Amino acid sequence: MALNVHHVGIAVTDLDASIESYRSLLGATVEHRETVEDQGVEAASLQVGTSRIELLCPLGPDTPVGKFLAKRGPGLHHVAFEVADLPAELERLRADGVQLIDETPRRGLFGHQVAFVHPEATGGVLAEFVAR
Ligand code: CO
Numbered sequence: 798m799a800l801n802v803h804h805v806g807i808a809v810t811d812l813d814a815s816i817e818s819y820r821s822l823l824g825a826t827v828e829h830r831e832t833v834e835d836q837g838v839e840a841a842s843l844q845v846g847t848s849r850i851e852l853l854c855p856l857g858p859d860t861p862v863g864k865f866l867a868k869r870g871p872g873l874h875h876v877a878f879e880v881a882d883l884p885a886e887l888e889r890l891r892a893d894g895v896q897l898i899d900e901t902p903r904r905g906l907f908g909h910q911v912a913f914v915h916p917e918a919t920g921g922v923l924a925e926f927v928a929r
Contacts, residue, residue: 798886799878803927804842804849806875808862812839812854819843819850829907838862840906851877851906875913877925883910886926890914902928 809815819825825843832839837860843850853874855863865874880886883902890897896915905911910928918924 799880799926800929801879802848803877803879803925804851805873806851806853806877806923806925807872808865808869808874809852809854809871810866812841812852815852815854816841816843819845819852825850831906832856833906836861836906838906842907873922875923875925876919877911877927879927879929881929883912883926883928887912890918 807815816825816827820843823845825845827841828844828849829842830840834856837856839854839856841852843852853862855861855866857863858867862874887897887899887901891900895918897912898915899912902910902912905925905927912926914924914926916923
C-alpha cells in the first residue's frame with residue numbers, strides 16, 4: 798500500500814524559470830538538482846513545506862519528457878507514491894493484473910529506487926512508485 802504522495806512530477810521547458818516561479822509563488826526551495834543523461838532529463842526536486850515537486854526538463858526533443866512536451870505541453874507528468882517495499886508492491890500489482898512499465902525497480906532521479914505503472918491502470922495519470 799502507498800504510504801503517501803512522495804512528489805508530483807511536472808514537465809517544464811525552462812528549468813531555471815520554473816524553479817524561480819515556484820520559489821516566488823510558493824516559497825519552494827531546491828532540494829536536489831541533477832542531469833541524468835541516460836534518462837534525457839535535467840531535474841530539480843523542490844521542497845514545498847513537507848511536500849515535494851519534481852520539475853523535469855528534457856535534454857532534447859527525442860527524449861521521453863521531450864516527446865511528452867511535444868504531445869501534451871508543459872504540465873503534470875506523473876504522481877509518485879511512496880511505498881515501504883517496492884519489490885513486494887510490484888509483485889502485488891502484477892498479481893492484480895495491473896500493467897507495469899517497470900517490471901523491476903530501477904534507479905530513478907536523486908538515487909531513489911522507482912518503478913512506473915502504466916497510466917491506463919491509474920485513470921490516465923502516470924504513476925511512479927518510490928521506495929522509502
Ligand atoms: Co518522479
